Amino acid sequence: MTKRTQDGAASPGPTAEPAAVQALMRPPDVVMRFARLGAFHATRLSFGRSLIRRMGRENWRFTRRLVEFDDRGFGRMVHEIETPKGRLSFVGFSNYLADEDRTDRVIAEKWDAAFALSAGRLGEAALARLAEAAPRQEAGRYAADELVLSRANKSVRLFETVAAALAAGRQPDLAEVVRVGYLMRTTAVYGNGKFGLGDLARLWRDGIFSLPYEAEMLSVYLIREFSFALIEHIARRRNPAGAVPLSVKTKRALGIGNATGLGMAPFLIGHPKLFNNWIAARELALARVRAVPEPMPGKAKRFGQLLDRAIGHVSQWTTDDERQAARITVLAEELAALRDRLQRVPSLLERPRPWDALIAWAETELSPEAVELLASLVIELHPELVDDLAYSTGSDEKERIDPAMSLAELKALIERAYDWALPPDYDNPKERHFFWYRSAEKDEPRLGERFGEPGAELELPLGIGFMAASLHRALTRLPQTALVASVAEFLLENPQWRGILRRIQSLAHLPYSEIRDNTLSDRCLPIDLLRCKLSIFGAAKFDPKSDRWTRITFFQGAPTLEELGEPDADDWGFPYFPP
């Protein structure tokens, strides 16, 4: 099962698993590659899913304490949230925004709406301060009681269409609602001490939140509720006598959009213990289900239902991106072929270790998109085997030096645990094509081309493979007699190696902590890393706009506030909305 770390977070512990499960863990050389990470889908362990389960299980109470919108829908709204561990407040401000000021980029300075999640109850003074600061986002200052800051823009494709339909007394066209998927799209969700917000340690100490990004996902979920309230208000003001509210069916089809750029990729590389635990939880969940020895009653039927729904979901996943569109086409064909096969030969799922056989077959026969989608589906089959792993996704992130390790042992450690980093010829410009940096423009993380753009001297230390290989090369150049020296002696005299050496010593035993590809090479597609992280959050409908940013949808299909805690509230993975 899971084991707890010092700060109360737990890490997945495959060594505590039965040997049969351990043997079914997919090796990092398979999982931790660009192409595979870039094919991940959300699972029931994703943060959005686990949050919905928790809110229902713990009977969180949501109250609209204040709703003040004018005729045009500008104003504010406050939700209060009662949890077993304390009260939270969520405020949203709706403001005027000219179309020409609307941009998905972090460098934007104005938005349609701004939001803050706070500890405790928001008094008038705090509301007044947030009304001034939150619309300015990064330019504002916040207090330690404020935990999350966010903003969103209305969907130009959908918001007005839906408002007009509701005002006319009818529900909007469901196909159009499903195609866009949201009324508002966030472009940043900040937490953990940024701009004076409360530190992550404050969140853990207060005890309301215990999982990574739980507070941020709650904010995103409440932005969805805000968007419902706002559009219903606008429709009512346009036609007080005839407007209708959103139906539950329409609400379910509406999530919250998100536009995400490069920042997520450096995060994964910069938080390797956290990343390891996220992937390890997912892989351990898959291995536990694969290790189920015999078919269990009803599971094959349930899988068929999930597969049908996923096929429907994929049919409603659209994108203009050629690469992703081609992958979706293949995915749809592969899933349909699998359904046909299972209908022709149902005994395929009635043999020993049915889910292991299915995944093993998929690994050899299907595209990574399909393999990873099937992985998500089989994980869905056995909540009783996997749901505890949601609590193993935290990490203390501490890295430690082993001062007594000899340089010979260190060199052998690199050859064993960082073998993937050694083969590239880093003297070849293609292997060092990119550099990651922080732009002076709002501190936006960016990716530059080393041999054609200025700034490489300010490169972020994100080329882990290159750095590990460089350390290995430096050790190789030492005379054999020098390799008896210890790491502590070496680092005292050679401080330039401290960061990468500590990383190697700290992560060598964490199989899923490193991306086992060269993040500097011209083959690096940041979109793969964005997809990986977003899937762990629970994102769907990936719609890449380039190889460096993507739009996605959160919480499409999720229960509304009123539906939390209902028996089927957790069954919303890969949602499909029949016409």
Next chain:
Amino acid sequence: MQVSQFEIYRICQRALEGLGAPYGIDRDGAAAAVWLEARGLPGLALLAGDLERLGNPNAFAGLTPRMSGTGSAELDADGRPAVAFPGAAVDFLVLLALRSPDGRGQLAIEHCRSPLFFLPAAVAVVSAGASLRLAWGDVAADIRADGLRIQIASGQPWPMALGEAGPLAVKLAYYRSATPAAPVPGLKPGPTEAQLTLAYDRSLQEGVNVDDGLWQRLSTIAARVQVPASEVSRIRGAGGGDANA
């Protein structure tokens, strides 16, 4: 102004990086600064006082120890601030103890500025059953896995006593077995662990109050790690697009 611990870490990491600290050293220094500030100790003021020296070309260069006996060594910091090598020194101290037959390692550091920066690194390495004494001037800190005792000269407010910049002679001793260290004659109890914990809790609850001018100085240096924006970087660097589409 009130800032978060995250902001202190980030500004210190970037300032150190901007001054030339290698990857790893910058993070050690930033972690030490936020550990101190969050407990009401003068991490930022000491760092600010050392900025000029940290800008020297050799500020982050390696150090060569001189062995002075079994389990004992000396370093000459040559006026360098401790923030430039806190982890490296403490790791080396632990190595001395591991290699010593009696389980005791001793490291004497001459001409070292702002030795308070060794305290967080020392707290981080002391494992169960071990102990570490860190001493300079009129300060002695005894660190065990289950507690921290700080002694200072009487009559001084403790942030001032601990915040002495120097250069100073620093002594570190690591004991693999937690021999209770005797109180240092002439010194009085300094901040207790309970006081430091209270200060830490307050900083989580309210943020950390920092001097605006000092923050601005650090911000200016931290900005050195950012690449100036250009139209090319804006378009090619992170993608773009029409949000109204």
